[in-house]
Amino acid sequence: MMKILAFVGTNADFSYNRLLLRFMKKHFKQMADIEIYEVGKLPPFSVDTPLSEQTEIWKLKQKVKEADGLVFSTPEYDHGIPAVLKSAIEWLSYKTKVLSEKPAMIVGVAYGRQASARSQVQMRQILISPDCNTNLIPGSEVLIGNVRDTFAKDGRLVDQEAIDNLEKCFEHFIEYIQIFKNTDREGLDMAIKQPTISDAYINFPTGRLTLKEVQQIFSTIPFEVDLIDSTDHFAWFSDKPNREHVRNTASLGETVQECHPPMAVPAVMSIINSFREGKKDVVTRPLWMNGHRSLIQYYALRDINGHYLGTIEFTGSVEYILNLFENGAWSKDATTGASKSTNDSAPEEEEPAVDASTGASENSDDSDDEENTPVAADERPAEETDATTGASETGSVDAEDDTADASTGASENDD
Known part of the structure; x- marks a missing residue:
C-alpha cells in the first residue's frame, strides 16, 4: 500500500484543510496509508x-524519505500560502535534497468561490524550484471553495461534485507515484542482477572477486556496513536484509548532521574527528537495539600511507553469540576436549592467604552486611541504551568523553 505524507498547511486551531485531509485519510484508506502532519509543530525557519x-x-525529514508521495493542503492568505507552510518547505529544502524527485500533489480549501487557486499557483512555483525539485503531478487540481456548503458540521466533505473530482485526482496521483516506483524498482533490479561492469573483477593480495561477488558478500554477511567518506558525507551502505539501522538511498550524499538525530551528532562527530586526527582507529559501543543486544563498531578507514579516507560503521546483533556462550559453547578446550572447569588432578589444599596488614584471611568474610556482598554479573539489570546515540536512558553521551577504551570497553580511569 502506498504511504502518503499529508501536510496541513496552517497552524490554525480550526482548519477546513485539516478536515479535508482527515476525509481523504478515511475515504482512501483502501488505496493508501495517509499520515497527516501538522506543520505548526515546527520552529520557524532560521x-x-x-x-x-x-x-x-x-524527524520530519525521515518521514518524507519514507513516504511514497506528498500531499500539501493549503489555504489562501492574501493571495498566497501561509507563512508556516513556507517555513516548513524551507526546512525541507535548505541544504538538503529530501524533497528532490518526490511525487507531490496540491489540494486546497478556502471560503471563496475561487478556493485556494492563487495560493496553489504559488505552491506549484515553490515545489518545482531547484532546491525543492519535486515531481509535482501536472493538472489534477483540487480546488474546493464555498466550504460552508461543501462540508457538513461533523467535518465530512458532502459536496458530491467535489468528492468525484477529489477521487479522480487522487487516483491519478497514485498511478503517478506507481510510475516512479516501477522505474526505481527496475533500476534496483538491474543493479542487483548486473553491476555496472558485470564482467569486471578486483584483484586483492589474497585473491580476486567479481563485482557481483563483492555485492553479494555485503548482502550476506551477518552485520551491516555503512560508510561516511572523508568529507563527512554518507556515501554507501550495505544492502543487508532486516537491518538494525534502516537506511534509505535518499540519505546518500547527506552530511553527518543531516542523516543523524541532532542529539547524536556531537558523539558521532567526536568519533570521526578522533579518527581524522589520528587519535583513535576504532570505537566500540555495545547497545540495546530493537529489543536485543547489539554491537556497533566504528573503524577509521585509511590508505596504505595512513591518510584518512572515511569512517566505517559495523552494526549487528550479538544475541546468537551470547546465547552460545551462556549455553556453554566454550566450556571445553577445542584442542583436547577437556572441560575447562575440571583438572586432571586436584591441587593440594593450601593455607588461606593472609592479609599482612590486617591478619585477616583473604577467603574470609568479616562482615555479614549485605552492602558488602558483590552482585553477580548476571544479576545486574541491563541498562537500556539509545541505539542512535549510545546514551543510557539514565544518562547521556558526552561527546568529549573519551575515557572508554574502544578495544576493550574498559574505562581508562578504572584502577
Whole structure:
C-alpha cells in the first residue's frame, strides 16, 4: 500500500484543510496509508537555529524519505500560502535534497468561490524550484471553495461534485507515484542482477572477486556496513536484509548532521574527528537495539600511507553469540576436549592467604552486611541504551568523553 505524507498547511486551531485531509485519510484508506502532519509543530525557519533544537525537523525529514508521495493542503492568505507552510518547505529544502524527485500533489480549501487557486499557483512555483525539485503531478487540481456548503458540521466533505473530482485526482496521483516506483524498482533490479561492469573483477593480495561477488558478500554477511567518506558525507551502505539501522538511498550524499538525530551528532562527530586526527582507529559501543543486544563498531578507514579516507560503521546483533556462550559453547578446550572447569588432578589444599596488614584471611568474610556482598554479573539489570546515540536512558553521551577504551570497553580511569 502506498504511504502518503499529508501536510496541513496552517497552524490554525480550526482548519477546513485539516478536515479535508482527515476525509481523504478515511475515504482512501483502501488505496493508501495517509499520515497527516501538522506543520505548526515546527520552529520557524532560521539558518541560525541550533542543531539541538532541530529534532522535530530531523524527524520530519525521515518521514518524507519514507513516504511514497506528498500531499500539501493549503489555504489562501492574501493571495498566497501561509507563512508556516513556507517555513516548513524551507526546512525541507535548505541544504538538503529530501524533497528532490518526490511525487507531490496540491489540494486546497478556502471560503471563496475561487478556493485556494492563487495560493496553489504559488505552491506549484515553490515545489518545482531547484532546491525543492519535486515531481509535482501536472493538472489534477483540487480546488474546493464555498466550504460552508461543501462540508457538513461533523467535518465530512458532502459536496458530491467535489468528492468525484477529489477521487479522480487522487487516483491519478497514485498511478503517478506507481510510475516512479516501477522505474526505481527496475533500476534496483538491474543493479542487483548486473553491476555496472558485470564482467569486471578486483584483484586483492589474497585473491580476486567479481563485482557481483563483492555485492553479494555485503548482502550476506551477518552485520551491516555503512560508510561516511572523508568529507563527512554518507556515501554507501550495505544492502543487508532486516537491518538494525534502516537506511534509505535518499540519505546518500547527506552530511553527518543531516542523516543523524541532532542529539547524536556531537558523539558521532567526536568519533570521526578522533579518527581524522589520528587519535583513535576504532570505537566500540555495545547497545540495546530493537529489543536485543547489539554491537556497533566504528573503524577509521585509511590508505596504505595512513591518510584518512572515511569512517566505517559495523552494526549487528550479538544475541546468537551470547546465547552460545551462556549455553556453554566454550566450556571445553577445542584442542583436547577437556572441560575447562575440571583438572586432571586436584591441587593440594593450601593455607588461606593472609592479609599482612590486617591478619585477616583473604577467603574470609568479616562482615555479614549485605552492602558488602558483590552482585553477580548476571544479576545486574541491563541498562537500556539509545541505539542512535549510545546514551543510557539514565544518562547521556558526552561527546568529549573519551575515557572508554574502544578495544576493550574498559574505562581508562578504572584502577
